[in-house]
Amino acid sequence: MRALRVLLRKEFLQIFRNPALVRMLFLIPVVQLLVLSNAATFEVKRARMYVVDQDRSTVSRGVSDRLAASGRFVPAGASGSVAAGQEALMRRNVELIVVIPSGFERDVVRTRRAAIQLLLNAEDGATAGVTAAYAREILARYARELPGVSARAPAPARIEVRTRGWYNAELDYRHYMVPGILVQLVTIVGTLLTAMNIVREKEAGTLDQLNVTPVSRGTFIAAKLLPLWTIALAVLGIGLTVAHLVFGVPMRGSLPLIFLAAGLYLVAALGIGLWISSVTETQQQAMFVNFSILMVYLLMSGLFTPVSAMPEWAQRVAEFNPMMHFITLMRNVMLKGAGLADVARQLLILGAAGAVVLTVAVRQYHKRAG
Amino acid sequence: MNAIMVRELTRRFGRFTAVDAISVDVAAGEVFGFLGANGAGKTTAIKMLIGLLAPSSGSARVAGYDVLTQSDAVRRNIGYMSQRFSLYDDLSTRENISLYGGIYGLRDAEIRTRGDELLRHLGMEPIADALVGTLPLGWKQKLAFSVALLHRPAVVFLDEPTGGVDPVTRRQFWEMIYAAAARGTTVFVTTHYMDEAEYCDRLSIMVDGRIAAMGTPAALKAEFGVASIDEVFVRLARPATAAAGG
Numbered sequence: 276m277r278a279l280r281v282l283l284r285k286e287f288l289q290i291f292r293n294p295a296l297v298r299m300l301f302l303i304p305v306v307q308l309l310v311l312s313n314a315a316t317f318e319v320k321r322a323r324m325y326v327v328d329q330d331r332s333t334v335s336r337g338v339s340d341r342l343a344a345s346g347r348f349v350p351a352g353a354s355g356s357v358a359a360g361q362e363a364l365m366r367r368n369v370e371l372i373v374v375i376p377s378g379f380e381r382d383v384v385r386t387r388r389a390a391i392q393l394l395l396n397a398e399d400g401a402t403a404g405v406t407a408a409y410a411r412e413i414l415a416r417y418a419r420e421l422p423g424v425s426a427r428a429p430a431p432a433r434i435e436v437r438t439r440g441w442y443n444a445e446l447d448y449r450h451y452m453v454p455g456i457l458v459q460l461v462t463i464v465g466t467l468l469t470a471m472n473i474v475r476e477k478e479a480g481t482l483d484q485l486n487v488t489p490v491s492r493g494t495f496i497a498a499k500l501l502p503l504w505t506i507a508l509a510v511l512g513i514g515l516t517v518a519h520l521v522f523g524v525p526m527r528g529s530l531p532l533i534f535l536a537a538g539l540y541l542v543a544a545l546g547i548g549l550w551i552s553s554v555t556e557t558q559q560q561a562m563f564v565n566f567s568i569l570m571v572y573l574l575m576s577g578l579f580t581p582v583s584a585m586p587e588w589a590q591r592v593a594e595f596n597p598m599m600h601f602i603t604l605m606r607n608v609m610l611k612g613a614g615l616a617d618v619a620r621q622l623l624i625l626g627a628a629g630a631v632v633l634t635v636a637v638r639q640y641h642k643r644a645g
Numbered sequence: 646m647n648a649i650m651v652r653e654l655t656r657r658f659g660r661f662t663a664v665d666a667i668s669v670d671v672a673a674g675e676v677f678g679f680l681g682a683n684g685a686g687k688t689t690a691i692k693m694l695i696g697l698l699a700p701s702s703g704s705a706r707v708a709g710y711d712v713l714t715q716s717d718a719v720r721r722n723i724g725y726m727s728q729r730f731s732l733y734d735d736l737s738t739r740e741n742i743s744l745y746g747g748i749y750g751l752r753d754a755e756i757r758t759r760g761d762e763l764l765r766h767l768g769m770e771p772i773a774d775a776l777v778g779t780l781p782l783g784w785k786q787k788l789a790f791s792v793a794l795l796h797r798p799a800v801v802f803l804d805e806p807t808g809g810v811d812p813v814t815r816r817q818f819w820e821m822i823y824a825a826a827a828r829g830t831t832v833f834v835t836t837h838y839m840d841e842a843e844y845c846d847r848l849s850i851m852v853d854g855r856i857a858a859m860g861t862p863a864a865l866k867a868e869f870g871v872a873s874i875d876e877v878f879v880r881l882a883r884p885a886t887a888a889a890g891g
């Protein structure tokens with residue numbers, strides 16, 4: 276215990292004596308949130324639309340008016356011909372075509388159901404998906420307001436474009452991105468700092484010096500990981516504060532629950548850093564291995580591309596990615612207000628991932644080379 | 646009982662044998678010089694003795710404990726100073742002393758008295774709170790040696806402790822080594838300076854992983870019929886260097 280105490284003191288002294296590191300730790304959350312949440316967004320600001328209204332009815336005109344009134348769609352052409360619309364789409368004059376078939380109003384009035392076709396420029400699949408989701412959302416709302424033909428049939432009408440994004444009612448994409456970016460942030464801080472910190476001691480020769488002392492492997496690892504674990508949680512705290520104050524991202528769930536999950540998740544993140552440090556000899560190597568791992572880790576996490584859009588095998592692989600589960604948990608707790616029971620599965624997975632990764636990493640670390 | 650007993654100690658890396666069945670005995674309180682050209686296997690041998698590297702075969706006891714099976718007991722009873730300066734540059738002198746004192750389980754009061762004594766002895770009291778990284782190399786090395794002795798180990802291993810320091814500081818360093826030996830500490834030291842080799846009670850010269858010669862400086866000079874250890878070294882090391890193509 277005494278050795279652990281003096282080693283912890285050493286680690287904290289060294290960390291806070293490194294002004295570049297301290298600045299980085301406090302600036303990274305701010306910069307990443309500001310830059311990434313604005314840049315790495317699929318939000319569709321003003322999609323130009325071409326309206327092919329083959330129905331020319333009050334209801335069909337309402338559809339194009341509603342879309343335009345949302346401010347997310349700008350009318351950029353209209354005719355009765357789909358072909359003319361497609362040409363505009365191909366020339367990139369518009370991003371989408373809204374085709375309202377003839378008989379649309381009649382269907383709405385008689386059967387309370389009608390279909391609309393959206394033709395999208397899907398070169399950027401994610402953007403197209405978001406565009407479609409916005410249209411669905413707007414049309415669903417419109418449909419609910421349509422009056423029925425008779426007072427005996429007051430069932431709300433449905434326009435056949437189903438909608439998603441219930442939990443982002445403000446349609447602010449940053450609210451969706453920020454929790455994921457916070458996860459990525461603590462991952463980088465935790466993994467990279469751990470690996471670099473230990474490898475730096477390897478390079479300086481001080482690790483050999485420590486390995487010659489009676490300090491046990493467990494004490495050494497605890498003294499290395501505890502300070503970085505604490506710091507990563509502090510960085511998360513800063514990130515959450517910035518997210519709330521600057522972006523107005525809601526915190527509908529419990530803050531202690533977020534930190535509980537982060538604490539568990541960080542065991543895995545730091546464990547990966549520890550493992551990297553034991554298989555590399557220099558800081559460059561550690562950096563390289565780190566980014567190779569993080570890259571895959573990030574891409575398979577659902578931060579930038581939804582996991583549900585991945586092929587079957589990739590979805591199965593992603594199940595083993597603790598980062599994906601932590602991102603899901605963060606979004607659920609922050610945006611939907613999910614409670615302990617709702618995210619119990621993610622918590623269990625995070626705990627298990629931490630236990631497995633740490634065990635592997637500790638076994639990999641030896642005081643004496645084989 | 647001997648402080649260090651090495652029997653047929655061997656370390657292979659793949660097909661290359663870095664240390665080839667060496668056997669050495671060092672008596673308690675002795676200053677033992679462990680010489681050899683670069684790449685002769687000195688550092689590999691030391692790493693096995695201090696528990697940083699597992700031997701391929703053979704055995705070694707240090708301070709009465711088996712390095713393979715009782716490595717923790719060995720670690721409690723040895724001090725080590727590597728050729729790479731091994732204190733923390735971003736901690737002060739006093740913080741380094743407290744760290745290593747605490748690691749070896751010294752009580753706070755002990756750390757304070759031994760630390761004060763060490764600083765007074767080195768004349769470093771006025772700069773005890775300066776970061777070690779700001780000190781001149783000679784001071785750092787004397788400090789590193791003193792810190793390696795802080796827990797009063799039975800055996801201290803010094804791997805090229807005087808590399809890159811001026812002759813005056815080297816002289817002072819050797820006075821510290823003698824003082825430690827006089828207190829009963831066994832000193833196992835490697836060096837490239839042949840004048841330093843003459844200061845040792847006994848020494849061995851490693852060539853290509855084997856111990857090519859061992860004895861007191863006087864005995865070795867007599868055996869080879871030369872006037873200095875430098876000449877002994879060159880006679881032993883040169884055939885190896887020539888064979889290696891350099």
